[in-house]
Amino acid sequence: xxxxxxxxxxxxxxxxxSVELLKNCGLSFENYKSSLISNVSNFxxxxxxxxxxxxxxxxQDGIADLGIVGxxxxxxxxxxxxxxxxxxxxxxxxxxxxxTHSTIENIADLNGKSIATSYPVILKNFLDDNKIKAEIxxxxxxxxxxxxxxLSDAIFDIVSTGGTLKSNGLKPFAEVMKSEAVLIGxxxxxxxxxIVELIQRIQSVLRAKETKYVVLNAxxxxxxxxxxxxxxxxxxxxxxxxEEGWVAIHTVIPERDFWEKISLLKSAGAQGIVVMPIxxxxx
Numbered sequence: 001x002x003x004x005x006x007x008x009x010x011x012x013x014x015x016x017x018s019v020e021l022l023k024n025c026g027l028s029f030e031n032y033k034s035s036l037i038s039n040v041s042n043f044x045x046x047x048x049x050x051x052x053x054x055x056x057x058x059x060q061d062g063i064a065d066l067g068i069v070g071x072x073x074x075x076x077x078x079x080x081x082x083x084x085x086x087x088x089x090x091x092x093x094x095x096x097x098x099x100t101h102s103t104i105e106n107i108a109d110l111n112g113k114s115i116a117t118s119y120p121v122i123l124k125n126f127l128d129d130n131k132i133k134a135e136i137x138x139x140x141x142x143x144x145x146x147x148x149x150x151l152s153d154a155i156f157d158i159v160s161t162g163g164t165l166k167s168n169g170l171k172p173f174a175e176v177m178k179s180e181a182v183l184i185g186x187x188x189x190x191x192x193x194x195i196v197e198l199i200q201r202i203q204s205v206l207r208a209k210e211t212k213y214v215v216l217n218a219x220x221x222x223x224x225x226x227x228x229x230x231x232x233x234x235x236x237x238x239x240x241x242x243e244e245g246w247v248a249i250h251t252v253i254p255e256r257d258f259w260e261k262i263s264l265l266k267s268a269g270a271q272g273i274v275v276m277p278i279x280x281x282x283x
Contacts, residue, residue: 003044004194007064010036010049013160014181017089018068022047024279025201044194056081059186065195066186072158072179076121081184084195085202088209090181094122095172097165098154108173110134110154116146117156126176143166192217200282207281213254214265215274220245222269229264252278 009016019031029040029047036064038047048064055067058081067081071092074081096115098104104113107130114135117123119176137152144164146152158179159172161164183202189195203282223238230236236251249270253261262273 002194003046004066005046005048005064006068006197007048007050007055007058008068009052009055010050013175014052014068014070014090015049017087017181021068021087021089021202021205023198024205025198043198045198053077058186059184062186064126064186065189065199067184068181069184070179071182072119072177074184075177075179075181075219076119078121080187082190083182084185084190085206087181087183087202088206091179092158092160093178094119094156094176095159096154096156096174096176097170100169100171102147102153102171104111104154105173107132113153114151115154116143116152117154118143119156122177123156144170164173182198204280204282206266208256208278211278211281212255212258213250213276213278214253215248215249215250216242216265216270217246217272217275218268218270220247223249225249225268226265226270229261229268252281 002075008222009015022029027040027045028042029038031038034267036049038049040047041168048058050058052069052073055064055069056074056077059063059067059202060079067082068087070281072092072094089226096107096110104110110127110132111134114137116137116139118138118140120138127134127136139146139151139278143155143157145168146155148169155170156176162172165172183199185195230249230251230253236249239248239250241248262275265273
């Protein structure tokens, strides 16, 4: 049987979540920090631990079949790969920022100015689209210190919480793109059986993260009102209790609707509500 290869970050902000996702998919392997390759013992898969900038090209060139990397890295490298699954973690925004006392307030003010960045390709495309002529100064790491050192008038970089910008006396003023981790594959691999199986595992884990399993007790007379609030995966399960006139209702609630649903359920007569995390949902 063919052995697949998937490339993930060796270190960095996506490494821990990538490893967690693969382990939650039932894959058994050791995350050797000092090794570039880890073999999965219960699935025909090898995990390559690489620099994030190298992952897209490894996938494009067929050295790896799959990769987990940020959308921003794919845009920067300009590789030709297939987007197989958005993964919901590693979310960030690429923004333009200036010093808090800067007179630059909008994109047009960047004309004739210099911008420091580790993402020159994305920045150039953005400036060209907006007909802005500015000098792009490519810096590898510590972009935030460039304006304070007089190296640039502005910066273009990843922003997760904004704390790093603030601590360096910077303020964002324009959003260029949003990014999150994505599973990519080399072209034409999408329908291979092992790929399909692995994606199904990943999707089951992602669905579970977005939902809660809820069990509640209610009087039988309130069933219709409560069921109207609970769509469930297909439909809620209703089980009679030992006490006559009472039932237990089992269902799944989307994480985004959790607190609103709980409040509505209590108002509809639900009692003894138990909420549990879900490990996987397989449709």
